[in-house]
Amino acid sequence: MAAYAGNRFQEMIQYKDMSLLDRISGPADLRDLSISELRRLAEEVRLRIIETVQRNGGHLASNLGAVELTIALHRVFESPTDAIVWDVGHQCYAHKILTGRASRFGTLRKKGGLSGFPKRQESEHDTFDTGHSSTAISSALGLLAARDRLSQGGRVIAVVGDGALTSGLSMEGLSNAGQLGLPLILVLNDNRMSISHSVGSISRYLSKLSASIRYQTFRARIDALVLKIPRIGTTIYAFIKRAKRAVKAIFFKENLFADYGFEYVGPIDGHSIPALIDVFSHVRHLNRPVVVHVVTKKGKGLEKAEDDPESFHGLGPACPDIPGPGTSSHSESFTSVFANALLSAAERDPRVVGVTAAMGTGTGISKLADRWPHRAYDVGIAEQHAVAFAAGLAQGGLRPVVAIYSTFMQRAVDQVFQDVALAKLPVLFALDRAGAVGEDGETHQGIYDLALFKAMPNLVVFAPADANELAAFMKFALTLDQPAIMRYPKAFSACPATDTAPLELGKGTFLRKSPGASILVLALGPLAHSAVSVSDALRKSGLKIDVYNLRFAAPVDEAHLAALCAPYGGIVTLEDGVRSGGVGESIGAMFARRDNRATFIARGFDVIPLAQATREELLSAAGLDEKGIARVVLDMAQSLGFAEPRPQALSSRRAPLEVQHGR
């Protein structure tokens, strides 16, 4: 607590014993509370969020900003009959706390614990499972259309941030909502921030619109003053009220949302519980689509988060990150290696520019922006646009580097295919957070990119094993006359000085090779270094395991790979992605085509939603940690007659995701 707490929170601790939260078992309990009790409840909820995020990590600033809004929504609407749809879902902590999950809130983002995002499996109050941005208007509208068709009651409320609104998907939803005219309630939670400052014309437009909040405050003061005038005060007040309505009508005609076919109410102070309750109580009776524009402060109530909402958007858990395999205290995150490599590339080549979709800091593009603001484009939460835009940049003669998290790149699969790959344009994609991602859970895992992109024409797919390879590939890719993807995890890189073999398109490199070795591990990305650690450990007990770093998932020089695999009796592939459609499956198919009869095992993730846990826990469950790799090669060596029965400690458990293709 101490690290975060301002004075206000120290005071709150004093009345923690008389917790109002303990009296809330569901949203209905909010209806018995007075406004001052609701305000106190907001403080308690804030404290609970801060304490938990400090321990477990998670989204802090967005959640602190949405506390009063959440309380007012649950006070007025009757969830789950009235469905609340949270866009992205990263701001749903207060909602979770108020909908019967306060006692489990300490398990947030832990393996087997509460998700950091809405999850239908967790509660009937969670309408959709989310994590990716800008879907709420569309999915809420669909739900409303279904309810309308099936003559079911209940209001549907979409809560969308100003950042999420900038996405094309939100605009598509707005357009369709205006067309259908169903009574969708769209709460626009405008804090002027995405993760960084909101960008783009829509954002500028919202700022202009919000400027009128000053007008409303001024008006409220005038009202109060006028009412104090003896005798004629009430008459003047009634006159002003009529005039105000007229002013309001003129103002709203100019409104973008009105043009889309929505009623518009706002802007409203999103931290004033009575104002929010008042407006929600009115709009719940409307029979047309309505936008309630709410202005909030990201990080509200916590000084540091209010001052620097970007740094407090998402926080890691209290314990330091556990370094990846083979790392030393000098190791660096892949993200940081990428950011520096991009700077060097930009220094060498003035055609190099960077593109990010609202993730400048997370991807490292912000480093380029700091140095050359005009060579870094933040396009907002608009992955599809980012890719098509990069196609244009490349067609125009630049060398764009587009940095997007693996999971969010799923949004732009078709733009990668049509606008970049088919057109063979030299765009370099840097997919950060590839592989098992961890605590953000199912929606954020980066395990599908290999299967999605490796089958696309002209597209090189590369996975650096370490920092050296990432930097080398940046140089290499920017000399290619074709597009390339480079995918790497949120992890620290091992940087052994030994791996300096030059890059050759479609070929990998041996990291361990000894005469007479009977088993070969083919590994993609940083798992190659885990395999090296295992190989070195087993060598001490006399077992020789060779390790080949595949480097490329596409293209693969099949003849070269087949020839180097030929001498081995057993082959294991390792990849930090789904096995189906992955490199292991392709290599297995190649062996079948070429009649390679080695015993073959492909390790990777099954095609089942990969739930939240630490990255280490996820790799371990899939048999992709050092212990799991040792287990599989020892098993194989034993079945091939090259090893003594393995020690008990290793034989206790077989990884559940393993496939045997022994022939």
Ligand SMILES: Cc1ncc(C[n+]2csc(CCOP(=O)(O)OP(=O)(O)O)c2C)c(N)n1
């Ligand atoms: C498709 C997609 N791209 C990027 C992200 C990463 N992301 C999570 S929250 C967020 C900012 C959302 O801003 P806003 O909607 O204004 O909500 P706020 O955090 O400001 O409350 C971003 C970019 C995402 N979740 N989904």
